[in-house]
Amino acid sequence: MTATxxxxxxxxxxxxxxxxxxSVIVTIFGDLAQAPGQTLSGxxxxxxxxxxxxxxxxxxxxxxxxxxxxxxxxxRDGRQSHYGLTDWGRAQARAASPRIYGxxxxxxxxxxxxxxxxxPRADVVAIAPNLALSTAIDxxxxxxxxxxxxxxxxxxxxxxxxxxxxxxEAARLTAALERLRTELPKITDPAQQAVLRVLMVHGWRxxxxxxxxxxxxxxxxxxxxAAARAHLGALLQALPRPAPAALExx
Amino acid sequence: MTATxxxxxxxxxxxxxxxxxxSVIVTIFGDLAQAPGQTLSGxxxxxxxxxxxxxxxxxxxxxxxxxxxxxxxxxRDGRQSHYGLTDWGRAQARAASPRIYGxxxxxxxxxxxxxxxxxPRADVVAIAPNLALSTAIDxxxxxxxxxxxxxxxxxxxxxxxxxxxxxxEAARLTAALERLRTELPKITDPAQQAVLRVLMVHGWRxxxxxxxxxxxxxxxxxxxxAAARAHLGALLQALPRPAPAALExx
Numbered sequence: 001m002t003a004t005x006x007x008x009x010x011x012x013x014x015x016x017x018x019x020x021x022x023s024v025i026v027t028i029f030g031d032l033a034q035a036p037g038q039t040l041s042g043x044x045x046x047x048x049x050x051x052x053x054x055x056x057x058x059x060x061x062x063x064x065x066x067x068x069x070x071x072x073x074x075x076r077d078g079r080q081s082h083y084g085l086t087d088w089g090r091a092q093a094r095a096a097s098p099r100i101y102g103x104x105x106x107x108x109x110x111x112x113x114x115x116x117x118x119x120p121r122a123d124v125v126a127i128a129p130n131l132a133l134s135t136a137i138d139x140x141x142x143x144x145x146x147x148x149x150x151x152x153x154x155x156x157x158x159x160x161x162x163x164x165x166x167x168x169e170a171a172r173l174t175a176a177l178e179r180l181r182t183e184l185p186k187i188t189d190p191a192q193q194a195v196l197r198v199l200m201v202h203g204w205r206x207x208x209x210x211x212x213x214x215x216x217x218x219x220x221x222x223x224x225x226a227a228a229r230a231h232l233g234a235l236l237q238a239l240p241r242p243a244p245a246a247l248e249x250x
Numbered sequence: 251m252t253a254t255x256x257x258x259x260x261x262x263x264x265x266x267x268x269x270x271x272x273s274v275i276v277t278i279f280g281d282l283a284q285a286p287g288q289t290l291s292g293x294x295x296x297x298x299x300x301x302x303x304x305x306x307x308x309x310x311x312x313x314x315x316x317x318x319x320x321x322x323x324x325x326r327d328g329r330q331s332h333y334g335l336t337d338w339g340r341a342q343a344r345a346a347s348p349r350i351y352g353x354x355x356x357x358x359x360x361x362x363x364x365x366x367x368x369x370p371r372a373d374v375v376a377i378a379p380n381l382a383l384s385t386a387i388d389x390x391x392x393x394x395x396x397x398x399x400x401x402x403x404x405x406x407x408x409x410x411x412x413x414x415x416x417x418x419e420a421a422r423l424t425a426a427l428e429r430l431r432t433e434l435p436k437i438t439d440p441a442q443q444a445v446l447r448v449l450m451v452h453g454w455r456x457x458x459x460x461x462x463x464x465x466x467x468x469x470x471x472x473x474x475x476a477a478a479r480a481h482l483g484a485l486l487q488a489l490p491r492p493a494p495a496a497l498e499x500x
Contacts, residue, residue, distance in 0.1 A: 111363065111396070113381060115406040126378040131363060142404045146396050154392045156365040191270070 005186035006196070012176040012183075013199040017206075021054050022062035026071065027202040029085050030093035030100070032194070033244045044247040051195045051223035052113040100205045104229060105213045109133070111148045112139035123213040133214055136250060150217030155212050157242075159220045166210055167220050173203045174224040177231035186239060194247060195238045204232050255436035256446070260301060262426040262433075263449040271304050272312035276321060278336050279451040280350075282444070283494045289325070289334035294497040301445045350455045351486075354479060355385050355463045360411035361398045362389035373463040377410040383464055400467030408471045416460055416468050423453045424474040427481035434488060444497055447489045454482050 003011070028048055033040050040062075049059050055195060062085065066072045069088035075082045085093060105123070118124055118132035118140060125133045132139070133153075134173070139145045157178065187193060216226040253261070257388050278298055283290050292313075299309050313333065316322045321339035335343060355373070361383060368374055368382035368390060378380045382389070383403075427450065437443060457478070466476040472499045 049370075097397070111394075113361065113363075113404075113407070115404065122354065130378040131380055142406055144361075144398070144402065144404050146398070148396070152394065154363075154365065154394050156392055157363070157394065 001161055004050075005183040006189070009180055009183045009187065009196055010199065011190065012179045013173075013196070013203055014052065016172060019052060019054060019057045019202075021049070022065050023206075024052065024054065024063050024198070024202055025059075026093070027205055028198055029072065029083075029089070030039065030096065030205075031198060031201045032241060032247065033084060034090060034097070035094050036090065038084040040242050040244055041248055042083070043249050044079045044244070047191055047247065047249060048195055048198055052199065053095045065094070067203070069095060079212065089173070096209060099208050099211070099213075100201065101148075104216045107150065107215050108135070108137075108147050108211075109150050109215055110134050110137055110139070111136070113144040113145045113146070114140055115142045118143075125161050125212040127157055131157075133212075133218060134160065135213060135215075150215045153218055155221060158218055158223075161212060161214060161219050161224065164196045164220075165191060166207060166226075167222055170207050170228050171179060171222065174228040174231060175209060176203065177228060177235060180235055181231060184235065190242060190246065193239050194242050197236065197241070200232060200235055200239075256301075256432040256439070256442045259430055259433045259437065260303075260333075260449065262429045263423075263446070263453055264302065264420060265426075269304060269452075271299065271301060272315050273309045274299065274304065274448070274452055275309075275312050275316060275345070276339075276479070277455055278366060278448050279322065279333075280346065280455075281338070281448060281451045282404070282491060282497065284335060284340060284343050284347070286340065287334070288397070288494050289332040291309075292331045292333070292499055293499050294494070295333065297497065297499060298389055298445055298448055300376065302449065330495055340418075344442055346455070346459060349458050349463075350451065354466045354476065357400060357465050358397050359400050359465055359468055360384050360387055360389070361396045362393045363396070364390055364393040368393075375411050375464060377407055381407075383407070383411065383462075383468060385463060385465075390472040400465045404492055405471060408468055408473075409464060411464060411469050412473065416457060417472055417474075420457050420478050421472065421474045423457060424478040424481065426453065427478060427485060430485055431481060434485065440496065443489050444492050447452060447486065447491070450485055450489075454478060 025045065028040070028045065030229070046056060046059060063072070067074060070086055071092070072083050073086050111131065112118055114130055114132060117129050118126050120126050123135050127133060137145055180196065180200065187196065207225070211225065216223065219225060275295065277296065278290070286467045286492065296306060296309060313324070314324070317324060321342070322333050323336050336457055352465060362368055365379055367379050368376050370376050373386055374382050387395055430446065430450065434446070437446065457475070461475065466473060471476060
């Protein structure tokens with residue numbers, strides 16, 4: 001049996017990784033039902049998760065855990081459950097959105113020469129005991145801060161900005177998104193489109209939330225984050241976010 | 251008995267340190283008999299060394315060692331020995347002269363951010379595993395070189411340019427040279443003047459040959475090297491170098 005364009009796309013976006021169900025559900029709510037009052041039924045969630053190979057039982061366990069941890073709350077309506085982000089869960093999703101959907105941080109970039117190791121932050125990458133890169137100009141007291149061109153950073157320094165696993169994951173996602181740009185025109189079912197949208201966002205979210213907030217040019221050789229962002233942007237344009245109601249089974 | 255101006259000056263220049271005779275003799279030849287063919291008799295050397303508290307026996311041992319190590323050669327002339335630098339010794343003295351008599355290195359100053367620790371050189375000071383300061387723009391392969399204003403260097407960085415003992419020694423010498431500027435007008439004997447000249451040069455030579463070749467502003471808080479150089483320059487102007495023949499006893 002020949003795989004369909006949809007199946008090929010799901011494979012491309014999931015191969016080589018184990019999807020964590022609770023993390024996929026966080027992506028779903030963050031992407032499709034982030035606004036106050038927006039909910040998704042258990043059946044709508046199942047419609048998104050099942051084609052990703054996530055079983056009903058795993059979905060239930062994940063929903064239970066997410067409720068227990070305060071991410072989501074549920075409401076029963078007859079035989080159906082409806083789920084939505086809690087205020088806290090919504091705040092988390094809102095805080096993550098700029099990193100997932102936003103552009104890469106632009107310059108200027110600063111080299112901090114510090115007396116002792118700088119405390120790591122999303123926008124501060126320690127690259128040696130006395131060195132950090134940051135888009136922030138205000139280093140710790142006693143530090144010497146120098147503006148640097150990301151293009152002028154030597155390879156060994158950029159190599160310490162992101163680990164090889166993350167660089168490899170971004171390359172894999174970029175290849176998958178390139179494939180999607182070919183397959184997507186063939187996929188017209190809105191439910192399938194929603195599944196692919198979630199998988200694309202999820203794939204980038206896994207990477208984006210681990211990235212230091214530095215310009216792409218400060219990243220290691222082989223870094224394809226800029227290409228991944230460009231593909232993702234174009235694909236999300238082509239797959240606009242469906243309203244939660246449109247995800248409910250007819 | 252009241253100390254004379256000469257005695258006070260010798261004390262100021264030697265207190266708190268143990269003069270190493272062979273090193274003083276190297277200073278003497280480097281300062282007073284560096285040119286090819288210039289020699290000093292054993293009696294002239296004794297005339298310079300005795301007022302510093304260096305005994306005849308210690309002088310003989312030092313001359314023996316310096317001959318053995320190839321710094322000086324001797325020639326007997328009747329009952330008197332005459333000593334002069336070997337070609338090798340002269341090359342050493344000539345190489346050291348700019349550091350002893352010359353001005354402090356001027357900027358520009360560069361911060362080298364290196365992948366691994368930079369190999370120390372006279373003009374390269376390693377201040378952290380990945381950091382060095384240098385007046386040379388050409389760091390090792392893969393390094394990032396940034397021009398920095400010495401005045402902008404944080405204290406902890408300058409503190410690594412010279413150790414506290416050297417800073418203290420420079421402060422002590424500076425105080426002694428200040429004292430000399432008061433005492434010197436009272437000292438008119440050419441032999442005494444020559445002794446003081448040697449002691450001043452020797453005091454600075456001990457420091458200058460240990461200093462990294464960086465601008466004074468890159469040195470630790472309390473660094474008085476610039477003052478020491480200024481005093482030494484003024485005093486050497488007032489005590490011109492005597493010809494070797496003038497040092498021979500009449």
